[in-house]
Amino acid sequence: MLLRCRIPLAHFDLDVDVAFDARVASIFGPSGSGKTTLLDAIAGLRDITAGEIEIDGSTLFSSARGIDRPPRERGIGYVPQEGALFPHLSVRKNILFGAGRSADISRLKGISVEHVLSVLEIGSLLDRAVKKLSGGEVQRVALARAILSQPRLLLLDEPLASLDIGLKEKILPYLARVRDEFRIPMIYVTHNLTEVLTLADWVLMIRQGRLVTQGVPKEALRSMHAIMQLPEDQFENVFAVTFVESDPEAGRTKVRLQAGQELFIPYLPRPGSDTIQIRISADDILVAIKRPEGISAGNVLPGTVRRIDAIDGQAIVTVAAGDEFYARLTASAVKRLGLVEKAPVFLIMKTRSFRSL
Amino acid sequence: MIFSLETWHITLFSLAVGLTSTLVILPFGIALAWIFARKEWPFKSVIETLVLLPLVMPPVSTGLILLKIFGRRNPVGQWLYERGVEIVFNWKGVLMAMAVMSFPLLVRSVRTSFTEVNPRFEQIAATLGASPLRIFFVITIPLAYKGIIAGALLAFSRALGEFGATILLAGNIPGKTQTLSLAIYSFVQLGKDSDAYTLLGITVALAFLFVWCSEWLLRSAKKA
Numbered sequence: 001m002l003l004r005c006r007i008p009l010a011h012f013d014l015d016v017d018v019a020f021d022a023r024v025a026s027i028f029g030p031s032g033s034g035k036t037t038l039l040d041a042i043a044g045l046r047d048i049t050a051g052e053i054e055i056d057g058s059t060l061f062s063s064a065r066g067i068d069r070p071p072r073e074r075g076i077g078y079v080p081q082e083g084a085l086f087p088h089l090s091v092r093k094n095i096l097f098g099a100g101r102s103a104d105i106s107r108l109k110g111i112s113v114e115h116v117l118s119v120l121e122i123g124s125l126l127d128r129a130v131k132k133l134s135g136g137e138v139q140r141v142a143l144a145r146a147i148l149s150q151p152r153l154l155l156l157d158e159p160l161a162s163l164d165i166g167l168k169e170k171i172l173p174y175l176a177r178v179r180d181e182f183r184i185p186m187i188y189v190t191h192n193l194t195e196v197l198t199l200a201d202w203v204l205m206i207r208q209g210r211l212v213t214q215g216v217p218k219e220a221l222r223s224m225h226a227i228m229q230l231p232e233d234q235f236e237n238v239f240a241v242t243f244v245e246s247d248p249e250a251g252r253t254k255v256r257l258q259a260g261q262e263l264f265i266p267y268l269p270r271p272g273s274d275t276i277q278i279r280i281s282a283d284d285i286l287v288a289i290k291r292p293e294g295i296s297a298g299n300v301l302p303g304t305v306r307r308i309d310a311i312d313g314q315a316i317v318t319v320a321a322g323d324e325f326y327a328r329l330t331a332s333a334v335k336r337l338g339l340v341e342k343a344p345v346f347l348i349m350k351t352r353s354f355r356s357l
Numbered sequence: 358m359i360f361s362l363e364t365w366h367i368t369l370f371s372l373a374v375g376l377t378s379t380l381v382i383l384p385f386g387i388a389l390a391w392i393f394a395r396k397e398w399p400f401k402s403v404i405e406t407l408v409l410l411p412l413v414m415p416p417v418s419t420g421l422i423l424l425k426i427f428g429r430r431n432p433v434g435q436w437l438y439e440r441g442v443e444i445v446f447n448w449k450g451v452l453m454a455m456a457v458m459s460f461p462l463l464v465r466s467v468r469t470s471f472t473e474v475n476p477r478f479e480q481i482a483a484t485l486g487a488s489p490l491r492i493f494f495v496i497t498i499p500l501a502y503k504g505i506i507a508g509a510l511l512a513f514s515r516a517l518g519e520f521g522a523t524i525l526l527a528g529n530i531p532g533k534t535q536t537l538s539l540a541i542y543s544f545v546q547l548g549k550d551s552d553a554y555t556l557l558g559i560t561v562a563l564a565f566l567f568v569w570c571s572e573w574l575l576r577s578a579k580k581a
Contacts, residue, residue: 045480071483078484084477088499098485149485 006051014209024186026200034209035189039155044071077146077154083138085130092126098149136167154186197238235282259322264298265354277357285327286348298351305343371536375516378455386463394471412461416521450527455516463512470504503578507571514567
């Protein structure tokens with residue numbers, strides 16, 4: 001996908017010129033960095049004085065060539081932060097509002113109403129009034145409405161931002177299912193790293209309207225630029241793992257990393273699909289230079305320090321232990337342990353520090 | 358209090374012309390209110406002020422302007438007369454006076470109700486492929502309908518109370534152009550006090566009903 005635009009804003013110019021090939025590209029950055037503006041511009045909802053917006057070679061806007069296709073001809077599905085369901089229409093009418101539009105059928109065949117309803121599990125809500133929906137239901141209905149308009153691109157503007165943490169964890173898997181079930185490229189705006197790592201296969205970081213860095217999430221986010229923008233609680237490791245076995249008595253489930261290492265996570269019943277995503281905060285990983293004994297933590301993985309990024313008294317230690325793990329330590333801990341690149345270490349992770357999606 | 362045939366006639370005539378006037382101005386009022394609420398252009402406030410002018414101008418002045426426009430000796434009036442349409446001194450004059458005087462009130466309250474519709478809904482409807490016409494009728498109007506009805510009720514009440522412009526344009530001809538307001542004036546002049554009080558009662562009751570309904574609608578629209 002080719003996305004190129006220049007949009008003059010009040011305090012800075014939004015200037016993005018990128019090419020990427022991704023199912024889900026995440027736009028990641030702090031609030032006020034121009035993320036929503038960018039989505040509005042792509043969808044054609046904001047007047048732009050100069051610039052160009054091009055997606056997959058088709059020009060949506062060009063001040064130089066005098067092109068400005070109206071929103072309804074752009075074929076772009078938009079799920080705004082608040083959902084923006086039409087309050088006077090039923091859930092059914094909301095969902096079917098854009099379903100009549102002719103679209104690029106070759107690429108989208110196979111999207112049926114039933115399929116969307118079952119993927120998002122909203123079949124039972126159809127006759128409900130919009131005002132009677134919960135926050136999570138609103139987001140799923142808004143998503144269904146956008147998908148059924150058969151867009152060539154789906155824009156999601158912080159769809160989870162207004163939900164509380166418990167609900168976020170419930171909705172995130174739905175987004176992953178939408179990504180896997182329907183072949184619609186998505187641009188996903190967020191300032192939450194977990195969402196980026198869980199959903200996106202490409203990330204664009206913007207700050208003050210400018211592209212700071214882009215790439216595969218794990219690699220792009222390793223840069224200090226990225227890390228220093230993160231709120232304290234948001235630096236997380238996310239892994240796709242294979243389910244091995246569950247033991248309710250022991251209260252734990254065994255999973256396997258792609259590289260073969262096995263980990264224990266809190267008990268969960270056998271999931272529908274063998275591949276699940278787990279995560280652990282970078283602050284919940286302990287680093288030891290000798291194999292510890294007599295501790296309660298269920299996971300001790302040997303590994304090698306790959307790199308250490310230190311800034312402002314903090315250090316992100318990247319450890320290769322099959323997969324790559326990030327541990328956030330104080331500068332003093334790094335010094336005490338004498339950690340350097342290529343040093344052999346052990347990662348200690350409590351079973352209960354892992355969370356699954 | 359006795360409802361004579363005359364009072365019945367006057368009341369029904371006023372209601373009928375008032376209702377027609379409201380129905381005639383409704384589509385234009387809605388269209389103009391939408392343009393005022395959603396579009397921007399240079400000197401927009403000048404146009405808005407012109408439209409609102411009859412709201413504050415002495416109704417007699419407005420009536421005089423209308424008389425100058427539609428009188429048979431003036432180009433517009435003459436042109437209409439040659440085509441068999443005469444506005445002055447008949448029920449069409451009453452209709453015209455009511456329409457012109459109540460139009461600004463309608464535009465103003467409908468504009469407010471359009472402004473209160475979140476444009477985000479219209480924008481999202483556009484991304485879903487809806488045409489501007491479909492957005493207007495399926496999203497904007499249904500979300501603003503309470504304010505529109507309230508505005509229409511206000512315009513209707515204003516039409517019924519119209520006096521100054523009507524008397525200049527249509528005269529005060531019993532059985533032909535005499536409305537509730539004009540009749541009250543005549544009855545008081547002629548000393549027919551009891552008839553005047555009957556009509557007074559009717560106007561108070563109608564005005565109360567309309568304002569109450571319109572306020573209730575506006576309040577429930579705010580709550581929604």
